[in-house]
Amino acid sequence: MRGPQKLKFAFYWAASCGGCEIAVLDINEKILDVVQVADIVFWPVAIDIKYKDVEATPDKSIDVCFFNGAIRNSEQEYMARLLRQKSKVLVAFGSCACDGSVVGLGNLWNREKIFERAYFETPSTRNPERTTPQTSLKVPQGELELPEFYDTVKTLAQTVDVDYFISGCPPPVPRIIEALDVILSGRLPPKGSSFLLNKSVCDECPREKKDRKITQVKRIYEIDDDFKTCFLEQGVICMGPATRGGCSAQCLKANIPCTGCGGPAPRVEDQGAAMISAFASITADPKVIEQVVDPIGTFYKYSLANSILRRRVMR
């Protein structure tokens, strides 16, 4: 892949928080290696290149596009399709692009409910005209267009064909560096691979596993953490067992339970359901089940949009 010519990289952000952009910067001096062999041709957060410039480049002229963010509106969908068309390799970068992430929790509602909340109900909002975003508006100067806000958040792979994945909120820096090394070396893994690990976070966790019993469910502030024993055994739900590893269990090392940003394990379709099955199987007391108040927030924090049911059924 690496010839005399430099590689062409693109970065794009769709529905995301911006953290993934920071993660790219977090690779520090590695960026110097990158720019030696690659040109960044599109990166809205850092370089002023317009959509029309991208539209003008020939198809498949971008070597690798790192796409972060979920698909929440029509603009993002458009850009996903455009970048797919222009790129040889498309990488879903970060939890939002891979699994929908926190943005995907929007699938617990629909556009109407979200607008209602955002534009009328929030205490800081005064909106007597009940204005909500419209996709088009006629003004004397002509017609203005805004992207359409969708009912359902989609992942990148639900929108276009994706070559590689690197989830994480944001993706762990060492894995980003590894991914870049692999890409720069030209030894690309089979399509569909993830740049994270095959094992789960639990495998990387330093906490001690003892009797593997869950006897209660508590919030983290409700326990007197001994900083040693597995969170689950102390009653705090930890997503580590059902989450793809690669982050070196960084949250656990900071004494915070894993909330699952690595996404589902490689052989699992539905991260939340997988953890729920495990949780219900090892729970000795059925009463513990009733203590789980928010199953989606707990088990699908990062993967609702990429789960089997994808969204809540609205009535």
Added chain:
Amino acid sequence: MEEVKVGVFLSDCGGQIAKILDFEALTNFVKTVPGVTLVARGSEFWRGQGLQTIVDAVKTKKINRVVVAEAVPKISEVAVAKAVEAAGLNPHLVEVLDLKDHCAWPHRDTPKEATEKAKAMLLAAIEKAKLLEPIEKAEFPAVKSVLVIGGGIAGMQAAEDLADMGFQVYLVEKEPFLGGLAAKAVRFFPTDDCAICIQSPKDLAAVTQTSRKCVYRSGFSEIPNLNILTNAKIVKVEGSPGNFRVTVERKPRYVDEKKCVACDLCTIVCPVEVLDEYNAKLSKRKAIYINKPLVYPPAYVIDAKACKFHECAKCVEVCPTKAINLDQKTEQVTLNVGSIIVATGFREYDPSVIKEYHYGEYSDVVTHLELARMLDAFGPTGGVPIKPSDGQPAKRIVFVQCVGSRDRRWNPYCSSICCMISLKHATMIKEAFPDADVTICYIDIRTTGREHEYYYERARDMGVKFVKGRPSEIVHDPATNTLIVEVEDELLRRLLELEADLVVLATAMVPSEDAKELAQMLGIELDQDGFFKEYNAKLRPTETKRRGIFICGGAVFPKDAPTTSLHAHSAAVKAAKFLMNGKIVKDLKVAVVNQDYCGNCQFCPVTCPYGAITLEPKGDGHFAAKVSEILCEGCGVCVGTCPVGAIELRHLKPSQISAQIKALLSINGTSKPLVLAFSCSECGHAAVDSSGMAMMNYPANVRVLRVPCTGVIQVQHILEAFRAGAQGVMVVGCKPDGCHYEVGSQKAKQKVEMAKRLLQAYGIEPERLEMFNLVFIEGDKFAEAAKTMTEKVEKLGPLQLA
């Protein structure tokens, strides 16, 4: 991989079900399914000409996946598998479905709908068959030797049986002498023969016909292949069925069994006297002793707690055979055995916790075992019941039944033999001392065995008095040194104060002290009362959930001697059956872990009901799960647990479950909403079978997907079913306490409960998912559940997923 060629064989059951199902339509449909290269229709395929057709197809048409629609699938499965194996195909490449009982019969009123459902069923079977892979047989070597733990009636009986059958037997007893509880019991009811009776081997020439029933004279210890280890206990069990390594710790006896001639010279010179526990502390014995009159082994033993050892050593000097060695140490022996029988019996409950009876405080309040020692002619009182407080003969004796039994404060269960023991002792006393005043205070007299009621009547005839009532208090009058038993006679409705010289407590019988520890070491379960739990009370009463480990006698529950014997024979037969071929042959229908994906969450070792999963060290503090092929029963509870999908059942892969979900829901053909019922292969499927057999009606929109155990089901499968078009999902498993895989049904229930909460969060009515626990005879309940579920989801309206 070779190309998959599916042959589909459709039996119309002698034309019977062709009246309902349109076989032409089915045949045409099956032909269109990719991968199917042959479709045959016949009247039956599991035997005769039909079976030959399958064999020919395998041999000449190179069919390598066989789908058979046939009635009696349980039998057909075996017959077809055997036949294809003979024809050179792996027997696990066969999938049998039942179009009769699962489709035609229950949906006979709606033949068109039934035909559509049959298509979906066939498609599911074909899709599953395409993903079938060969499963090999494995052989595990088995040592033809058995460890029997406990040297009471049960242990001795089982040991004798097995040794006679040619197995090497190790009989391990924790006491210095064999005999167990029974040895102290003087006589047995209802025959009143002496207590230590055990059938001795027929082929022992030295033993005469008359002594064959007597353990004292049977030559028990001389049975070939039988190794008796007294004063010994189990400290470690390793290995697996067929090949256990058991570490036994032998306390020093200080007397060489082989040299001791039981001359008694040592006890004469021994200066140390202690209370004799064997004789209920009613007499004394020396520090070196033997139980009287005769026991096995016929060798003396030194009580290490009492002996002064080298300070004294008088016995060493007098011993004519130099059998005594005061420096003997505890030693450990390792036994390699193929199977283990637990026969550790039961013991008397310590009634001192029952304050109102003052046991331990008033010395004239005794237990049955203590009385038994008094009634033994060789015992401390020469067969005379006495008042331990002053040694005077006891003339007025009151028995109190159910002490610590049938009492929620102590043990809720009935110990089952104490009534008979009281009758035995009461009549023994009456026989020897007709003037004695004997009363039994009882709640119910339970005489359920053969001749037991006559025994009771005889006691009445002999003048034993019966008072129906549980005494409220035993009071001691110091002036007269008399006990007063306060009891309300429930029949006469009056309070009685019975004066007694001796009060005998018929205490509960409770598990032996080491039961818990032993159960843990062996990986088997105890029941709620602490007795060893059998695999199945009805069909496998002496087996445990761990292959190769058996239980019998009072260790399972208090029993009388005849029942104990029977039980012991059963355990012996089971152990013999297990080991007789010198190997254990098993189809590898087991779980396998892909260690590249195992994330070391360490959940599956905890959920596996058979202790089949261990963690293999992978360096750096990492572990990966590993399934023992011999211990795994193939239930899939681990699969249903694993949060990363690292474990699969070889006989039902996740891809096969998904393929069947999709296929079963791909064709509706009815006007009703589709309902998918996951059912376990055991009780759940049996209930589905029986509803069909009994021609109970339920609608054809209900589709059944069989899994080995409901424990294998993951919440993901339930969601997949909804995604694939199910409007309702049923999970049909065994009763929670009757689960064929112990915990599967209960785990499934918990997953269903959790999934219901999840559905709610997804905005889906949780009633669309329900668990049912059924057994074979509840086919009507399955049909009812299928109907109710259908009606319920019809009422809820269509489920619209994005």
